[in-house]
Amino acid sequence: MTFRLRAAHISDLEHLYEMAKLTGGGFTNLPADRAALTRKLERAEAAFSRTDDELGDDQFTLVLENTETGQVRGTCQLFTQVGQQWPFYSYRMTTLTQHSQELDRTVRAEMLSLVTDLEGSSEVGGLFLHPGERAGGLGLLLARSRYLFVAMHRARFADRILAELRGVIDDRGGSPFWDGVAGRFFGMTFQEADYFNAINGNQFIADLMPKHPVYIAMLDEEAKKVIGVPHPSGRAAMRMLENEGFAAEGYVDIFDGGPTMTARTDTVKSIANAKPAAVSATDLEEGERALLATGKFDDFRSCYGVRAFGDDGCIAIDTTAAETLGVSKGDEVWSVAR
Incomplete structure (x- = not known):
């Protein structure tokens, strides 16, 4: 069988919807909602149709097609500048060091601070490969073809690029990180918040999320141990990103605590080469x-x-x-x- 990556079209809607139902949640860029997917495909077609070299707020969607059957078996996305429609929030892991001379003791407190540091960066995301095709290097084809696309349209992308990895999701489809942090303030389950974000954007985070740092020591153990940890299915993706030159620099997703990897666009291995x-x-x-x-x-x-x-x-x-x-x-x- 031969596969190729190509631009996505409105006619791919049902293929993407069927794949979205297989993600198991926590996959904001591929919601199992036809209306939301239609908006994404329409936005992608608008991005593809704009052929100038101005950096804008574009989203490109690509699909992996079996050239023999015409079936769509995977997808990925590229965003040219995040944080343009609404703020792009992350938690940044920081450390506050304090010393008491009387006690002769130094205390280092790790904290999660709500930031928008990564606004304006490009993003590679939305990568999903059908479970029946997870062999033969197709995941690598999906991932690295995005960098060829960036290299071929370099003026349309920013100088910094990021990739968000899905965090740990439990057997119930919940997130220990969400339950231990944001969920305490929102009165919503992880599934409810994740779905609302996928359909409506994350402005509700700005409206309701506490702006003060969260002390990690005050979280329960289940939340602590998943901070910056990718979902088991994303470990290979994390290694691929590291091989390309991406690094985890203390940024984690505000919903599930998964790591956000960053790099300078021109130093990404597949773009540079x-x-x-x-x-x-x-x-x-x-x-x-x-x-x-x-x-x-x-x-x-x-x-x-x-x-x-x-x-x-x-x-x-x-x-x-x-x-x-x-x-x-x-x-x-x-x-x-x-």
Whole structure:
């Protein structure tokens, strides 16, 4: 089977809705709500249709398509500037050190402070792969193709980029972090707050969340031990982000306590190493395994393939990749080693 990543369209709504029902909650960027998903797809189509190079408040949605069956089996999203429609809140883990000369004792108190430090950053998110396809490197194709998209449309993205990882969710679909922190102030379950956020945005956090720091020592043990810890299904994603140059710098999600990873956009490995070249041949049989991409905006496509560069700087690719991307000799292809 051959898969490619492409721009999402309104016609993909039902595919995305069926996948959203499989997420198990805590997945704000892929709510199981047709109206919310329709708005996301309409926003994405507006972003794809704007072809200038101005940094704006865009959301691009991509889908993973089986080219043999036409089935959509995964999705991911890119946001060019977070915090433009409403504040982008995070908790920042900080430490307050105090010393008493009389007691000859130093106390270091860890705190969670509500901040909007990451506003204006770009974000890669909304990555979901159908459970039936979690083999063969398709998750890596979804994740890293986003960076090729950024490299190919660099002027549309900010100089800092982030990725939020889903936090720990218990067997009931609840969040120990939410129950121990924000849930005490809102009178809402995690599922209720998460769904409301996905549909309506998080302005209610600004309206109701206490603005004073929360002392971690005052939280129950269940909440403490999940701060900055990714959901078990997100551990591989965290390693992939670290391999790309992202780092956890003390920011955690206000809902489930999952880690927020950040990086300078131009230092992300797959962005820094991505480069364009004209196709010199489409019948390469042996070469370096790579991610390949072509097309601007709505015409973007990406897939796995093999490549070889000639002395003239042109690139030869294999026949399957050429057919999957719909390219021929002379077309431009971006690539990065797999």
